[in-house]
Amino acid sequence: MSERMVELEVLRYNPETDQEPRFQRYSVPCREEWVVLDALNHVKENLDATLSYRWSCHMAVCGSCGMMIDREPKLACKTFLRDYQGVIRVEPLRHFPIERDLVTVIDDFMAKLSRVKPYLIPKDEKALEAGEYRQTPAQLKRFKQYSMCMNCMLCYAACPEYGLLPEYIGPAAIALAHRWNQDSRDAGRDERQEALAAKEGAWECSFVGACSEVCPEHVDPAGAIQQVKIRSTVDWYLEHLMPWLKK
């Protein structure tokens, strides 16, 4: 089992004693198959028990361990140390306030997520005895990729619009709203539209496309946002040019 020393430069912030964050270096003996999260766990267990960070599944499912690794938003459990040379810089996700060390305050995202109602709003609630809501494979395909989103918030850390205009509802929230809008069982688009079609909704996006590039689950939030823009534009034209079509 080959081992090599890896230098980690981790952003530390203790709200009780620090005025501002500072970097701290750790030398970690790492194995070939280790990811950044393994190195952080080694630091926590052997070198410095005060280091704080979020993680849970260690298999790119829970979305907890998102952080900036060499200035790119990544999941620490999916980022292999062997892909890096020299000192690896580890920072909390960009654009979110730092709670402590690598732990960020995610209240803003949680509030935005609930605003887009990311759950099934059926036209008519079916009784349990009436059985399941059925779907064809083609209907499933229309939204499946968006349902892979695990709320890791890497897209928010990659999005300069969100960094510059924090009111922007952001990529994952729009992608998840679009996921339900695309679902044949759902009839809640009108209820989501207020948050989506607002200025701080899809229209704040200037299509940098970074959200889709950094997504560890290959969801395409940038695509979802543009499709929301097109649907909203069609809505506007129908409402203003053909108001008689409205029920």
Added chain:
Amino acid sequence: MSRKPYAREISSEWIFRHPRYLRYMVREFSCLFIGGYALLMVVGLMRLSQGPAAWEGFLQALQAPASIAFHLVALAFSIYHSVTWFNLTPKAIPLPFISAAHYAGWAALSIALLWMAGVS
């Protein structure tokens, strides 16, 4: 334990954090040249409306080295602008061959314009 979340400042450093941001900024910047060229067309129309002498003067001005340099730069930026946007169309309109259809439309319009301009 007290909470004291630290908000980091957002500086313009993000533009250089990854090449994708620089590419995006170049695409945004390219609109200045497209807007500038559109403005030049409007000035040309205005000179045309002012009579043959004004029009001739406008054509003369277009041949100045600075004007040729501007045209070359504007052409490079507008090609970059068009190509980057055309390549993004499948995200907005997920239909097969949507990107290719845009390129075909671009080529057809360009050929039609050259034909109208008398280039054989």
